[in-house]
Amino acid sequence: MPQSDLDEIDRRILRVLQADGQITTAELASRVGLSPSPCARRVRLLEQAGVIKGYAAILDQKKVGLPISAFASIKLERQREEDLEAFADAVARWPEVVDCYLMTGQRDYLMRIAAADLEAYERFLKDKLTRLDNVASIETSFALGQVKRAEVLPLI
Structure with a gap:
């Protein structure tokens, strides 16, 4: 629809x-x-029609023990369709990744990772993200605070 x-x-x-x-x-x-x-x-x-995709409770990330939001910008070595699909398939299996976008520009993907602490993010990075064959580079930034997060789309 x-x-x-x-x-x-x-x-x-x-x-x-x-x-x-x-x-x-x-x-x-x-x-x-x-x-x-x-x-x-x-x-x-x-x-x-898929306009409503589902219903969910909106949780407070800090109150459930995941106060860290890490934003990882990933560049792949190759951007062939099968490489993009392999990356997307892997990311879909990782519960730590709460948002992931295929991007334009110098980086291929931007993802937000929810973690309990820096050590948990480091484990995610070492055990999962860096083990993917096609990852050329990863740049991570950590959120200091959340200014706005909307779960509501601006319907006009």
Whole structure:
């Protein structure tokens, strides 16, 4: 379902669900101006179309014992399709990597790693990231503090 297929009611549903994924269907329907059955049907269609990918609790990274956010910028030796796929497959298996993006520019990937401490990040680096065949270089920066983190997309 392309964004152009989303009408104003779909956008209202998505805005409300982004703010409160545990809202009841009746409350959601009331807030977007529908009766519960059509509202539930729209939500189901948004889920089936992949617009809504799932529901999750948003955790406090520090309170669950992972206060370190390391940002690793990775350059590969080669950028052939099979090399990119091999890297992506490996990263997908690593729970420490909470975000990873294929990038333009001088580096190929940017990833955010959540770690309990510097030693945990070092273990991740030595045991996983540096063992991949095609990694040419890794530059890491550590976040000193978080200014903003949004789980809500700016739907217009």
